[in-house]
Amino acid sequence: MIKELKPALWMLLLMSVLTGVLYPALVTGLAQLLFPHEATGSLLENNGQTVGSNLIGQPFSDPRYFWGRPSATSPMPYNAAASSGSNLGPLNPALQEAVEARITALKESDPSQKLPIPVDLVTTSASGLDPHISPAAALWQLPRVARMRNMSEQEVKQLVQQHTAGRTFGILGEPRVNVLTLNLALDRRKPQ
Amino acid sequence: MTINGYLQLILYVLVLLLLSWPLGLFMAKIYGETLPGSVRWLSPVERGLYRLCGIRQHDDMSWTRYAFAVLSFNLMGLLAVYLLQRVQVWLPFNPQAMANVTPDGSFNTAVSFATNTNWQDYGGETTLSYLTQMLGLTVQNFVSAATGMAVMAALMRGFTRRERDGIGNFWVDMVRSTLYVLLPLSLVLALLLVSQGVIQTFSPYQSAQLVEPVAYEEPVIAPDGQPRKDEKGQPVTEKKTTKEQVIALGPAASQVAIKQLGTNGGGFFNVNSAHPLENPTPLSNLLELLAILLIPSAFCITFGRFVGDVRQGKAILVAMTIVFVALLMFCVSAEQSGNPLFARLGLETQASDQAAGGNMEGKETRFGIVNSALWATATTAASNGSVNAMHDSFTPLGGLVPMWMIQLGEVIFGGVGSGLYGMIVFALVGVFVSGLMIGRTPEYLGKKVEAFEMKMAAVVILTPCLAVLIGTAVAVVSEAGRAGIANPGIHGFSEILYAFSSAGNNNGSAFGGLSVNTPFYNILLGVAMLLARYWVIVPVLAIAGSLAAKKSIPPSAGTLPTHTPLFVVLLIGTVIVVGALTFLPALALGPIVEHVQMINGH
Known part of the structure; x- marks a missing residue:
């Protein structure tokens, strides 16, 4: 029976080379060749400077910007070097406290907005890095952003639509608005 | 649920079953004598591997020798992953200078990946170097999956062979599973994922x-x-x-592809497939979801074809699909109904074309409710354990589904290979019970099911149950166990129960609030993972050996047919009865009480 130990050791070594070196190296080579932008994080550049990733959200609290999903990463929100969810259970009093505080902040940001707040705008995402909000959550914030930037609601709405993705093939996933690219577009339109 | 919700679920199940058919037939050939023509060009690599390792391809192993080969190979893998973590700071491909992992943490992760559990006590992007991710975890993702597939191949031979000692050669089964199934599929999937935005780079953060x-x-x-x-x-x-x-960046796509295909589930990042760079779009989500159940589902067809009657495999696949769809609908509706708290606070929680609504705490916008609940059900039906939403933040009944799915013993699709061999053990118990009822010697696929098989089946079914319940009990009564709890009240108990269910059935998903990176949990959960893996594999191989040594008896009037709707019901009944009897008391103390509290507005 001991004689199986030798092939076990050799097999592990060879499998490590095959699946742990050659396979990732091959995937990396092909990925960099075929999809260099996607393979390196779908980074966004502005005047030669990296300003984020198309797929990673950023924290916003200025009323001139659309706000994204609350983030539970630490120590700062949207910490893309340490993803994390809140892991709060449905009955945890901390969940109620946090959601109530977010509702208050949103209502203070726009007291004239009487629509009910969409639930995704006051609940943390799974990754803490969610780049998207629902179209309803963008709509809720639209009058505020338009007012703060002296833009017409129609104008902002057009931008929101440009940064909204529908369901893939009309079926898969959920419609969503990319908060970072939308805010970058707002800044490009009306420089501060 | 919206019409679109139904469409997404139907599409998923249909595409899954359609893809399983050709893959299943292909896999039946690679475990046979002659390789299919499409992969024969790779066979020099296969033979080269045997030559370098001093393996004789046609060496037929007895079940004890097969088991010893499995155990020694897995032990080597476990030691390699442990060592890599302990010295990673001195090794290359560590651009973020990740420190060496603690001894208990390294033990837990090594066990976790060798046993195909892929429980994560660590956050990938804050703990592991690129080298450890590739040379440690990716390698084990392949070979632990291939180990499960090999054991299943051996069990299939138990049914087809007559009066033979051997059940095949572990090295051949393992190498073929890796070379002809896992590697090609992973390569294609990895590139598809990169096209969607999953990263694959060696650049620093x-x-x-x-x-x-x-x-x-x-x-x-x-x-x-x-x-x-x-x-x-x-x-x-x-x-x-x-x-x-x-x-954070890194070579993620190559690992994500095999983590899904091999029902491993250990994420490149802390939040696993909820991370936008690990699962960026609804399409990447569908691809990863399909990969979770593809091989377990295809294996049913493989089994049917291998034993010479595809209907046998189809019956098992139908039983799995029925349980899966039923629990899936339950989970989606629980999450869509959401948390009454959100409605009380005046939030908009209705699903529409403008927002997913429901319980969005711990879920990503692009996946919404339907894809998060679908993933939670699929990843726990399979022993995958990757997540795209935080199970800890699910509603009580929404969280009960993944927990119970695991507790059913990871046989509803289950792990690659391991799901089907577990299910076949349940089938043996099913025919045994019904055989006793009609007063005939029970038989399955022409093999008599006797005392030895039943003893081994009992070990297979009861070991994970014991690991789960005893582990939970120990953690609940000890200071170190309770110290890890994140959520107050009943939910804290659910966190512990989920952790031991997950480790004790080699799933790997978690109610992630529980702090498990402590010596207490690292060791206790590590032991649970070892028991659940090897105390199942060895008895299954024993059953394979015992069946292979038996004569094959032709079906008679007293034989219970095992491809009929009646058998499907019998099989589902056996799984559900064992799962319900064992875990209902614990579940009643956890998610069920919590649900009652929730609807009463506490």
Whole structure:
């Protein structure tokens, strides 16, 4: 029976080379060749400077910007070097406290907005890095952003639509608005 | 649920079953004598591997020798992953200078990946170097999956062979599973995922300029390396502002592909497939979801074809699909109904074309409710354990589905290979019970099911149950166990129960709030994972050996047909009865009580 130990050791070594070196190296080579932008994080550049990733959200609290999903990463929100969810259970009093505080902040940001707040705008995402909000959550914030930037609601709405993705093939996933690219577009339109 | 919700679920199940058919037939050939023509060009690599390792391809192993080969190979893998973590700081491909992992943490992760559990006590992007991810985890993702597939191949031979000692050669089964099934599928899937935005690079983490600088509180670290605390025991923090976002990168796609296909589930990042760079779009989500159940589902067809009657495999696949769809609908509706708290606070929680609504705490916008609940059900039906939403934040009944799915013993699709061999053990118990009822010697696929098989079946079914319940009990009564709880009240118990269910059935998903990176949990959960894997594999191989040595008897009038709807019901009944009897009391103390509390508005 001991004689199986030798092939076990050799097999592990060879499998490590095959699946742990050659396979990732091959995937990396092909990925960099075929999809260099996607393979390196779908980074966004502005005047030669990296300003984020198309797929990673950023924290916003200025009323001139659309706000994204609350983030539970630490120590700062949207910490893309340490993803994390809140892991709060449905009955945890901390969940109620946090959601109530977010509702208050949103209502203070726009007291004239009487629509009910969409639930995704006051609940943390799974990754803490969610780049998207629902179209309803963008709509809720639209009058505020338009007012703060002296833009017409129609104008902002057009931008929101440009940064909204529908369901893939009309079926898969959920419609969503990319908060970072939308805010970058707002800044490009009306420089501060 | 919306019409679109139904469409997404139907599409998923249909595509899954359609893809399983050709793959299943292909896999039946690679475990046979002659390789299919499409992969024969790779066979020089296969033979080269045997030559270098001194393996004789046609060496037929007895079940004890087969088991010894499995155990020694898995032990080597476990030691390799342990060592890699312990010395990673001195090795290359560590651009973020990740420190060496603690001994108990390394043990837990090594066990976790060798046993195909892929429980994560660590956050990938804050703990592991690129080298450890590739040479440690990716390798085990392949070979632990291939181990499960090999054991299943051996069990199939138990049914087809007559009066033979051998059940095949582990090295051949393992190498063929890797070379002809896992590697090609992973390569294709990895590239498809990169096209969607999953990263694959060796660059260090990337720094980006934030559009709006962010203020935050940073914990102050005392000179001894621990967070400083004030007189009340609260952590001391200082106000800071940053204009930068550091984005973690790495060779993720190659690992994500095999983590899904091999029902491993250990994520490249802390939040697994909820991370936008691990699962960026609805399409990547569908591809990863299909990969979770593809091989387990295809294996049913493989089994049917291998034993010479595809209907046998189809019956098992139908039983799995029925249970899966039923629990899936339950989970989606629980999450869509959401948390009454959100409605009380005046939020908009209705699903529409403008928002997913429901319980969005711990879920990503692009996946919404339907894809998060679908993933939770699929990943726990299979022993995958990757997540795209935080199970800890699910509603009580929404969280009950993944928990119970695991507790059913990971046989509803289950792990690659391991799901089907577990299910076949349940089938043996099913025919045994019904055989007793009609007063005939029970038989399955022409083999008599006798005392030895039943003893082994009992070990297979009861070991994970014991690991789960005893582990939970120990953790609940000990100080170190309760210290890890994140959520107060009943939910804290659910966190512990989920952790041991997951480890004790080699799933790997978690109610992630529980702090498990402590010596207590690392060791206890590590032991549970070892028991659940090898105390199942060895008895299954024993059954294979015992069946192979038996004569094959032709079906008679007294034989219970095992491809009929009646058998499907019998099989589902056996699985559900065992799962319900064993775990209903514990579930009643956890998610069920919590649900009652929730609807009463506590």
